[in-house]
Amino acid sequence: MLTGAGGVAIGVDLGGTKIEAAAIEGGDRVIVRRRVPTPQAEGYEAVIAAAVGLVRDVAREAGVDVATVPLGFGMPGGVTRRTGLVKNSNAVCVNGRPFRADFAAAMGRPVAFDNDANCFAIAEARLGAAAAHRDGVVFGVILGSGVGGGVVVRGEIWPGAQGIAGEWGHHAVYAGRGAVCYCGQRGCLETFASGPAVEADYARRAGSALPLAEIAARRGADPHADAALEGLIDAFGRGLANVVDVLDPSAIVIGGGVSNLDLIYDEGAARVARYVFNDELTTPILRHALGDSAGVFGAALIARGA
């Protein structure tokens, strides 16, 4: 149900370096958009105060009542349902704290929350690269400093019975191999297919570090780059083939820093086809269409609940 002036909702996207908020009308028209640095060094209370101030500023500029406008909030990491405490967020000062309850209390009103991968997935499924598949099942992937994902079924996030649906970054693609993940297991996709994992693999082989984009640019000219990128392609192919085997989605949308590599969509997709339990792969594997805006769009969409 749409509430608020003219169907306006406010979405907030909390990241490790910036907090962004936007007032969005009719689901896809940005009226006001503002961002501030995440004051992590100043601590937890400062992050809450910065987010509250940002929402109030955006509401005022958009001419909506901050007490009643639908308000959604996306952030990395999850929440332990039993305790309400944040876990695994790269805005590290909120980890172990009841951020959702504290932010809603500071706002003095209810707030819809979800993780950044689910916000990305619903935004791309409804408004972005997979909009043609919005009546089906869309698997949204964040392939960046971590590996996350979200499942959208007929335009709605499927959170899962325990809230962990889509967390494909922590299924084992090479059981028992690789570095121990922060989750405690070994073999997690994230330890092979995240940007830092590929950079670490290159540095181990080459003896010197390079950012991912430069590693990709050395393809065909540097055997260490070729080996590191092959590691990415193979882990991506195995991981996504496993997801397709279980979920068989209508479309897959890829976001995050690693999604900017062209090889994801040709060699990566071909590797998914090699490993999938089928003699062909017709699933579209799509590059994100909303860019940095997916976070605030997705947060505004969950705010609406429509």
Ligand SMILES: [Zn+2]
């Ligand atoms: Zn893990």
